[in-house]
Amino acid sequence: MKTGKGTDGVAGRHRLLSFCILCLFGLYAATAANDEDTEREKSDSKVILLHTDKLTFDQYRHPGAQILTGNVQFQHEGVLMYCDSACFYEATNSFDAFGHVKMVQGDTLDLVGDVLLYNGLEQLARVRHNVVLTHRESKLYTDSLDYDRLYELGYFFEGGKLVDKDNVLTSDWGQYSPPTRQAVFNYNVKLVNPKFTLISDTLNYNTRTSMAEIVGPSNIDSGDNHIYSESGFYNTQTEEAILLDRSIVTNKGRKMVGDSLYYDSTTGIGEGFGNAVYTDEVNKNMLLGNYCFYNDSTGYAMATDSAVAIDYSQQDTMYMHADTFKLYTFYMGTDTMYREVRGYHKVRSFRTDVQSVCDSLVFNTQDSCITMYRDPIVWNAGQQVLGEVIKIYLNDSTIERIHVIDQTLSVERIDSVHYNQVAGKEMISYFRDGEMHETWVQGNVYVDYYMFDDDSLMIGMNYTETSELKLFMKDRKMDKIWMPASTGVIYPIVMIPPSRLYLSNFAWFDYIRPQNKDDIFIWRPKKAGTELKASYKHKAPLQSLDDIKKEKE
Secondary structure, three states: OOOOOOHHHHHHHHHHHHHHHHHHHHHHHHHHHHHOOOOOOOOOOOOEEEEOOEEEEOOOOOOOOEEEEEEEEEEEOOEEEEEEEEEEEOOOOEEEEEEEEEEEEOOOEEEEEEEEEEEOOOOEEEEEEEEEEEEOOEEEEEEEEEEEOOOOEEEEOOOEEEEEOOEEEEEOEEEEEOOOOEEEEEEEEEEEEOOEEEEEEEEEEEOOOOEEEEOOOEEEEEOOEEEEEOOEEEEOOOOEEEEEEEEEEEEOOEEEEEEEEEEEOOOOEEEEEEEEEEEEOOOOEEEEEEEEEEEOOOOEEEEEEEEEEEEOOOOOOEEEEEEEEEEEEEOOOOOOOEEEEEEEEEEEEEOOOOEEEEEEEEEEOOOOEEEEEOOOEEEEOOEEEEOOEEEEEEEOOEEEEEEEEEEEEEEEEOOOOOEEEEEEEEEEEEEEOOEEEEEEEEEEEEEEEEEEOOOOOEEEEEEEEEEEEEEEEEOOEEEEEEOOOEEEEEEEHHHOOHHHOOOOOOOOOOOOOOOOOOHHHOOOOOOOOOOOOOOOOOOOOOOOHHHHHHHHO
8 A cells, every 4th residue: 555755744753853862861861870880889989077167976865976966067079068966977987967957969960958967988978857958950849858979969758849840749658869960750650741741650850851751641731732651751841742652642622642643732732653543523524544743722723644534523434545645724713714634645534324535635614515626536336426526415424416427427336247327518416315316417418227027127228318307316316307309229138239228437436445344455456547637627728918909900
């Protein structure tokens, strides 16, 4: 099956690639800390007491400790630590600090709290009560925080809150790495931004890129937009998302699902890659393809690469396949809004009551008309209609009439040899309850019509030539015929000349007809030589001004 790819798909892949590079940068930063030696190193550096207002000993209550009070200050491995009072265990290279605890590392990291338990050998700092970790523009609030200086990683386990720019993240458990600026949140995760809210069970967040990495079931709500994903990336500043593993994006009854998705909440642009499905639940139709694109703000959508359009607004669903489908919305948001669905190249459709093929089509919701171009054929039960252009008018998604323009041919199969046939320049067939009940034909009309007796035995054929014809059907059979004037011959069934069995443009294309909704993917062209050649329409000669002057002279 030949497929088509539009410029929208190329642009989409460029956007996806750029976004993924940014996401991968965040992932690299997140995993950089894991490259450290897994065997923990002991620090040989001594904790240095820089200052205290008062130093005492109490071997009974604090054996082996120096009791420090007033403006206490320590230094260890380039970090300064302050408190109101402390018990300093010089032998174990550790201390317990109390009151206005503060740990300062360079000019980018501050850690404050009420209590600090510091182990110099392991380089572990345990801070309790009213804890605030400040790193550049980000602040982490919690009641209990353990900070591992060896791996430069802080983690909380009794609930915490990270404030970064416009984002406020809360969870039951989490960790933060200042070097990589990567945070990991688990259990009851909530990210609140003035523009959206993200709720998840597990989330990774980078304060450098403002990128949230989705690693568990997550829901993102921003106005009318809703995202469900279990794997992907969400840029909290630009509101762009790369979503994996059959994520779902919904907006005002429209839904996109795909193996991977790109979505921009600010522009309303969404793209689906791999088994993508775009669903309009309001109008009850779908676009499927290995690439789908839509724009909420303009109402434009497109599907290509194994593209399928499905209309399920009525009990009988219609399935259409083409290289590419495009959906346009006009006068969006007004009372006069309407849509056009355009199918390009090798269009095949199937519905229980009607099937069709053509090269391209346009469906306009303004007049509920499907216009088929280039070798179109429509089948209804045992009836086949073809011409240069076919217009199908729908009423509540049921066929109301079919208008065939130029090189019109209507064929009704009786058996493998005999066919009722009508040919002309233009034809309109009217339907009632899904069945044809009246047909009007005009312009060089030719008719082959078989007659039956009361016992339904074929008794003859009527060959007629006329300028205009009306056929009236009843119970799927010819009931009566009207024509203004005609010439013709009635042949007994056994005396029909072989040359009269079929009109000159007769063709029966049952081998092309879609058999079911899966058969729409298999393109079967007409046999060589049976394609329609567009009729040449003569134009009236136009006189030029020079010709008029010559005639007057």
